[in-house]
Amino acid sequence: MTLPVEEIKKAVGAENLLTGEPLSRHTSFHIGGECTIALPRSPEAFAELFSLSKRLGFPVFVLGNGTNVLASDDGWDGLVIKTKGLSKIGINGNTVTAGGGALLSRTAVAAATSGLSGLEFAHGIPGSVGGAVAMNAGAYGGEMSSVVRRTLCITPEGNTLTLSGADHHFGYRHSAVIETPGTVVLETEIELTPGNREDIEETMRALAAKRKASQPLELPSAGSVFKRPQGHFVGAMVQELGLKGRTVGGAQVSEKHAGFIVNVGGATAADVLDLIGIVRSEVQKAFGVCLECEIRPLGLGREEI
16 A cells, blocks of 8 residues: 555645554564554644544554554554654642653653652553553553543544543553544543652552563563463462563563563564464463453554454
């Protein structure tokens, strides 16, 4: 497919369009071939890109910080739209307003610096605020659902949508945002509570140390590969089956945490997919549990992995 590059440049500005750009530079797996990436800087630019895609018939893929994406080695011939341009963070009283493209970790630090408690759990979670809201990201007993109060989105049709409270439809790794694929989080209001800055930062340091000790943060990955099935722990099942360290090409079931697949060097998307298939098959045979993947595919010719 030939993208209307000149039309896209008019929408976002020539300086905000990358052509022939390796997706491996934009995904935490460090995997992926070439694509065209747009970096809109305003809600209006997002709306214009969506309008163009509908009018001219080219596909789009919305990408945050790329921390839960497996991209094709052959790249993708649609338009990747990154939310990086929406990265402002503002604080007013107990409310943090963060752009969908802001890093969640940076948002947590901003809250701590202002003496606001409730976002400590998010300090070590990679990815953007928009992705965290969409997936209801959580760790160490906290979830985005516990702090998010209002979210402004734009739909693939170019319409703005405001979610408040229960409108978010928060569930385990689920929200109203992902119910309509392609929806972009423009900004989110996070309501926190006043606290002692030193205590908040100490909690964040403790959680960061715990994460570093238990997760393979030193190697490229997309975080936990599978959603937690009810009544089971993925890492424990995979470890019991002796799959820790299992390797296909450059992809490996982490030797530190069996719920992660890491890129130990030169891994391809095919390597990761094959290893996911092995883990799924072995867990299904041994435990009768069907594992559901958390990773989003890009350019793999499928909507789910």
